[in-house]
Amino acid sequence: MTSNTRIVLAKWPETVPVPGEHLVLDNSRTIDIENVPLNGGFLTKLLLISPEPYMLSRMRDPALRSFASPMVLGAPVVGMCLVKVLRSEKEGVNAGDYMYGMTHWELYTVQPYMEGRCMQRELWTPETFDLDSLVLQPVPDPKGAFPFSRYSSLMGIPGLAGYSSFMSLIAPRLNTDGQKTVFVSSGAGGVGTVIIQLAKKKGLKVIASAGSDQKVAYCKKIGADYAFNYETESYREALEKEGPIDFYYDNVGGIALEEAINACKLNAYIVVCGHITGYGKPVEERHGIKNTHLLFERRITIQGFLVPDLLSPTMMQQFFQDVPGWTAQGLLQSEEKLIDGFENAPQALVEAVWGGSDYSVSKLVVVVAKD
Amino acid sequence: MTSNTRIVLAKWPETVPVPGEHLVLDNSRTIDIENVPLNGGFLTKLLLISPEPYMLSRMRDPALRSFASPMVLGAPVVGMCLVKVLRSEKEGVNAGDYMYGMTHWELYTVQPYMEGRCMQRELWTPETFDLDSLVLQPVPDPKGAFPFSRYSSLMGIPGLAGYSSFMSLIAPRLNTDGQKTVFVSSGAGGVGTVIIQLAKKKGLKVIASAGSDQKVAYCKKIGADYAFNYETESYREALEKEGPIDFYYDNVGGIALEEAINACKLNAYIVVCGHITGYGKPVEERHGIKNTHLLFERRITIQGFLVPDLLSPTMMQQFFQDVPGWTAQGLLQSEEKLIDGFENAPQALVEAVWGGSDYSVSKLVVVVAKD
Numbered sequence: 001m002t003s004n005t006r007i008v009l010a011k012w013p014e015t016v017p018v019p020g021e022h023l024v025l026d027n028s029r030t031i032d033i034e035n036v037p038l039n040g041g042f043l044t045k046l047l048l049i050s051p052e053p054y055m056l057s058r059m060r061d062p063a064l065r066s067f068a069s070p071m072v073l074g075a076p077v078v079g080m081c082l083v084k085v086l087r088s089e090k091e092g093v094n095a096g097d098y099m100y101g102m103t104h105w106e107l108y109t110v111q112p113y114m115e116g117r118c119m120q121r122e123l124w125t126p127e128t129f130d131l132d133s134l135v136l137q138p139v140p141d142p143k144g145a146f147p148f149s150r151y152s153s154l155m156g157i158p159g160l161a162g163y164s165s166f167m168s169l170i171a172p173r174l175n176t177d178g179q180k181t182v183f184v185s186s187g188a189g190g191v192g193t194v195i196i197q198l199a200k201k202k203g204l205k206v207i208a209s210a211g212s213d214q215k216v217a218y219c220k221k222i223g224a225d226y227a228f229n230y231e232t233e234s235y236r237e238a239l240e241k242e243g244p245i246d247f248y249y250d251n252v253g254g255i256a257l258e259e260a261i262n263a264c265k266l267n268a269y270i271v272v273c274g275h276i277t278g279y280g281k282p283v284e285e286r287h288g289i290k291n292t293h294l295l296f297e298r299r300i301t302i303q304g305f306l307v308p309d310l311l312s313p314t315m316m317q318q319f320f321q322d323v324p325g326w327t328a329q330g331l332l333q334s335e336e337k338l339i340d341g342f343e344n345a346p347q348a349l350v351e352a353v354w355g356g357s358d359y360s361v362s363k364l365v366v367v368v369a370k371d
Numbered sequence: 372m373t374s375n376t377r378i379v380l381a382k383w384p385e386t387v388p389v390p391g392e393h394l395v396l397d398n399s400r401t402i403d404i405e406n407v408p409l410n411g412g413f414l415t416k417l418l419l420i421s422p423e424p425y426m427l428s429r430m431r432d433p434a435l436r437s438f439a440s441p442m443v444l445g446a447p448v449v450g451m452c453l454v455k456v457l458r459s460e461k462e463g464v465n466a467g468d469y470m471y472g473m474t475h476w477e478l479y480t481v482q483p484y485m486e487g488r489c490m491q492r493e494l495w496t497p498e499t500f501d502l503d504s505l506v507l508q509p510v511p512d513p514k515g516a517f518p519f520s521r522y523s524s525l526m527g528i529p530g531l532a533g534y535s536s537f538m539s540l541i542a543p544r545l546n547t548d549g550q551k552t553v554f555v556s557s558g559a560g561g562v563g564t565v566i567i568q569l570a571k572k573k574g575l576k577v578i579a580s581a582g583s584d585q586k587v588a589y590c591k592k593i594g595a596d597y598a599f600n601y602e603t604e605s606y607r608e609a610l611e612k613e614g615p616i617d618f619y620y621d622n623v624g625g626i627a628l629e630e631a632i633n634a635c636k637l638n639a640y641i642v643v644c645g646h647i648t649g650y651g652k653p654v655e656e657r658h659g660i661k662n663t664h665l666l667f668e669r670r671i672t673i674q675g676f677l678v679p680d681l682l683s684p685t686m687m688q689q690f691f692q693d694v695p696g697w698t699a700q701g702l703l704q705s706e707e708k709l710i711d712g713f714e715n716a717p718q719a720l721v722e723a724v725w726g727g728s729d730y731s732v733s734k735l736v737v738v739v740a741k742d
Contacts, residue, residue, distance in 0.1 A: 057668075067668040254664055275664040288659015293626055293646040295675030297428075297438040302673040304666030 002325060004031040006106030007345055012061050015280035016354060019346035022059070023052055023077065029092075031108045033086060041111050042088035044136070046165040046342070047098075049105060050080040050152035050367040051349035052190070053232060056279055067306055076104035077345075081134065082151050083109075084371065089370065093138070095153040100151045101136035107368070111136060115173050145328035151365040154327050157307065158190025162271060164310035165318050169303060170247055174202055181205040183260055186251035187224055188215035190252050190363045193334050195249050207208045207242045209235065209256060222333050235259035244268075252277045254287035261291050264300050272304040279353055342368045377447040377477030378716055383432050386652070387725060390717035392428070394448065402479045405458060412482050413459035415507070417713070420467075420476060421451040421523035422736040424718035427650055438677055447475035448716075449701040451520050454507065455742065464509070471522045472507035476716060478739070482507060512673075516699035520707040522593070524734040525698050528678065529561025532644060534690050535681035537569045539673060540642050541618055545573055552576040554610065554631055558595055558624035560585035561734045562644055564705050566620050567595050572702075578613045580606065581629060593704050606630035615639075623648045625658040632662050637672050643675040650724055705734060713739045 036043060054068065055077070059107040071078055084106070085097040093099075103109055111200040139151060141227050153159060174180060182199045186192045187208025191316040200207045200223035208227040219227035228238040236259050239245065247266055248260035253275030260270065278286050294300065326332040339348050345366045352364045381395040388394050407414060425439065426448070433441040442449055451631040456468040457479070464470075510522060524530060543552060548690055553570050557563045558579025570577045572592035579598040590598035599609040610616065617639055619631035624646030631641065633637050649657050665671065668713050697703040716737045723735045 028579060137583060173545055211615045217565060257663060266384065272663070278664050283661050284666075286661040288661045289663060290654050290657040290659045292628060292643070293649050293654075294675060296677060297584045298675065300665060300673075300675050302671075304669065304671050306667060309670055347401065 001030040001032050003027060003049060004029040004108050005342060006104065006201065007342070009059060009073055009075065009077050012073065013056075013059055016350060017056075017346065017349070023346035023349070025343055025346075029106075033108060033242070036108075036110060038087060038089045038110055040089050042090050043100065044083035044109050044111055045086050045101075046081055046083055046105070046107050046368045047107070047371070048082040048148060048152060049342070049348075050156050051345060051352040051364055052080065052157055053155075053274065053276055053279060053353045054157070054352060055079055055240045055349060077105055078102055078158050080152065081105070082139075082148055098139050098141055098148075099136040100139045100156070103136055105342075106332075107342065125220075127148070132169050132360050138180075140324075142324075142328065142349060147336075149338060149363075149365045150327055150334060152365045153190055153334040153336055154194065154332055155323055156363075157189070158363065159194055159323055160311065160319060161307045162191040162194025162198065163323060164307060165249075165271055165273060165305055166195055166319065168310045168315065169305065170249075170269070171202065173247075173269055174204075178204055180246040181207065181243065182247040182249060183207040183209075183243070183263065184224075184243045184249045184251070185209045185256040186211075186274075186276060187219040189228060189251055190275075190334075191251055192219075192249075193222060193363075194332070196222050197332050204247075207238065207245065209238070215271045216218065230256070236262065239263035242324045247271070248362050249273065250275075254278065257286065258289045258291055261289070261294050261300065264294065264298050266298050268298060268300050270300060270302040272302060276353065284352065331355055336363045336365045339364060339366045342366065372401040372403050373479070375399060375400040375477060375479050376713060378713070380430060380444055380446065380448050382497075382625050383444065384430055384459065385426075387721060388430060390721070394717035394720070396714055396717075400477075404479060407479075407481060409458060409460045411479055413461050413464045414457045415454035415474065415480050415482055416457050417452055417454055417472065417474075417476070417478050417480070417739045418742070419453040419519060419523060420713070420716050420739060421502050421527050422573065422716060422723040422735055422737065423450065423649055424527070424645065424650060424724045426450055426608055426720060427724060441647070447477045449473055450473055451523065451528050453510075453519055458696040461535075469510050469512055471510045471527070474507060474648065476713075489717040498567065511695075512700065513695075517695075518707075520709060520734075520736045521698055521705060523736045524561050524705040524707055525557075525703055526694055527561070527563065527734075529691060529734065530565055530694055531682065532678045533565025533569065534694060535678060535686050536620075536642055536644060536676055537566055538689065539681045539686065540657065540676065541570075541620075541640070542573065544618075545575075550574065550576055551617040552578065553618040553620060554578040554580075554614070555595075555620045555622070555644075556580045556618045556627040556631075557582075557647060558590040558598060560622055560647075561705075562622055563590075563620075563704070564734075565594060567593050568642065568703055571595075575618075576613075578609065578616070580609070589706070601627070607633065610634035618642070621646075626648065629658065629660045629662055632665050632671065633662070635665065635669050637669050639669060639671050641671060641673040643673060647724065648651055707736045708736045710735060710737050713737065 006026050008024050011022045013022040035046045057066050058068050058071045080101045082100050182204045184192050184195045188210040196206050206224045208224040209230045210216050216227045216229050226242045243263035244265045245263050248270045250272045251274045254277040348364050348366050378399050379395050379397045382393045384393040428437050429439050429442045452474045453471050553575050555563050555566045559581040562583050580601045581587050581593040587598045592616045597613045614634035615636045616634050619641045620642045622645045625648040719735050719737050
């Protein structure tokens with residue numbers, strides 16, 4: 001028997017989850033790797049964990065309405081992970097395969113394999129996505145063309161979010177004359193990194209904001225024409241100098257959204273991907289946006305989206321055609337901060353949301369095992 | 372010689388214009404109606420004046436950026452008016468014709484007739500509309516089928532705004548199953564009146580808000596399924612009871628916009644037409660909207676528009692096919708509050724923006740002359 005450590009959601013966090021209180025390491029379970037019954041499924045071993053901001057919205061009392069299905073209290077946390085198949089009774093899944101997708105934060109899991117490429121749309125209600133239906137899917141071993149950790153960034157949720165929204169929402173609006181300007185907040189974040197690079201590929205001028213000088217340097221490194229640290233240069237100053245803008249890609253909400261509206265050209269288009277400044281803060285305490293009169297004066301469109309809305313089979317096919325190849329060729333870059341040790345996953349989640357300004361790189365990844 | 376009274380923009384108002392200070396009655400001019408040279412144009416007599424909120428944004432220092440061309444300091448105020456042609460040297464314009472469009476607030480004007488149906492789009496810069504190019508156009512004498520004052524409501528700027536936006540932005544989104552619900556703020560206002568009635572024509576459930584019990588009664592009279600006085604019932608209560616909503620038609624901004632976002636269903640669509648709560652208030656003092664995270668959680672689209680954007684020749688043709696006929700048949704209703712006397716026009720403008728809660732009807736009109 002082998003110890004099967006897991007990280008359990010013990011209590012709903014009200015704001016910032018506390019490791020040991022809300023997210024608890026549980027060493028009580030064991031598993032017989034050789035003999036555990038698979039019942040037609042397969043057994044996986046956890047390699048990498050990708051802690052991400054959206055996970056917070058799943059850690060809530062199910063009575064509270066939100067966009068994604070809640071996690072189960074007392075059960076392991078669920079998130080995007082890279083796993084390796086140890087044993088399989090499932091046709092098409094073989095020992096030694098690598099797979100990526102939603103799975104439990106536990107060392108070994110018997111997977112109930114669901115059919116379907118990526119999204120089990122029929123499991124979604126009109127109100128929420130059952131994110132657990134983002135099932136594991138096989139991913140190739142990049143054999144050194146890129147590290148496995150790219151599956152958590154360019155080829156993970158941030159990559160899917162950035163690629164699908166840029167291609168579906170922004171790219172179709174580029175068929176006009178003249179250079180367009182896009183402003184990307186949280187430019188060094190997982191999604192921001194993708195948007196900066198896709199925007200440069202399409203010839204846009206890119207302005208990016210970030211919360212530290214290292215992050216600003218990183219935005220420039222991956223192509224931003226102008227990047228600024230919002231702690232030392234105000235959004236207003238930067239956008240007055242480098243704007244006005246045709247597009248704003250909003251990852252943060254709050255003051256950045258308000259100042260982006262101020263800097264909008266006529267017929268500008270704002271994509272709202274996330275509101276990281278609001279996470280863990282009661283709505284009443286958030287920054288209120290007062291310049292909404294500019295929405296009609298400048299005929300601005302704001303479009304909110306969630307990734308699953310955009311992930312048609314065609315989009316998924318296009319994503320897997322483009323992104324792994326571009327990554328292997330170095331045409332799309334990212335960096336991951338690797339954190340060793342499964343026991344550090346709860347703290348890594350907290351840092352991915354609130355503590356990231358120390359990192360100069362786009363994505364935190366927890367390394368549970370090398371292979 | 373006849374006295375040619377006019378109302379001059381003497382000074383830029385900072386917030387609420389003060390009659391006598393910013394808007395000054397000037398009796399110093401005279402005109403020789405029989406002999407004034409027309410130079411190929413035509414001479415008009417002012418009958419009705421339609422004071423409207425958008426006019427405020429034209430009463431500003433030209434150095435300040437806004438969506439519409441500024442009025443000229445020292446010159447007469449310009450607004451939508453009904454006039455009668457007294458003399459003409461212009462082919463197609465005859466003495467006795469009625470015309471409606473932008474003209475000076477002065478009793479008699481020699482009009483420099485510009486060719487074009489309604490909008491001289493070539494005069495617009497990308498940044499502003501030259502609203503003076505909304506030239507006078509001939510309108511038929513309704514001969515009792517409806518009063519001339521309807522040219523300021525259903526067939527004036529409010530009618531154009533409401534009809535073109537409903538038909539261009541909301542109607543194309545109705546081709547799905549199930550009854551949809553729309554919330555209209557300022558439901559008894561000029562635009563709100565049109566939206567309530569068009570929405571009912573299309574089978575939507577309509578919720579309307581207004582600022583007095585008389586206005587609420589008026590909203591119900593023209594078809595709103597539920598109407599409430601926001602002074603005595605909160606937006607939140609009303610929308611929790613009668614929502615959630617598929618559409619919000621925003622005439623007011625502020626708290627109404629925030630609460631409408633709270634009440635949005637998935638994939639809801641918000642049209643921003645005006646922000647009357649913000650007029651004359653510095654941006655810093657306006658209500659800040661804090662729940663913008665719902666934009667992505669519920670995949671909400673917000674679309675700001677200005678009327679001239681939507682007024683294609685096809686839309687204008689459709690408007691003039693539908694609205695006068697519907698008005699004559701009583702299928703579209705409105706009421707105007709008639710205010711006698713040209714000298715009351717400045718105060719009527721102030722009341723149209725800030726003082727309207729005493730009126731139970733949708734539109735203020737100043738009667739300068741009966742014929």
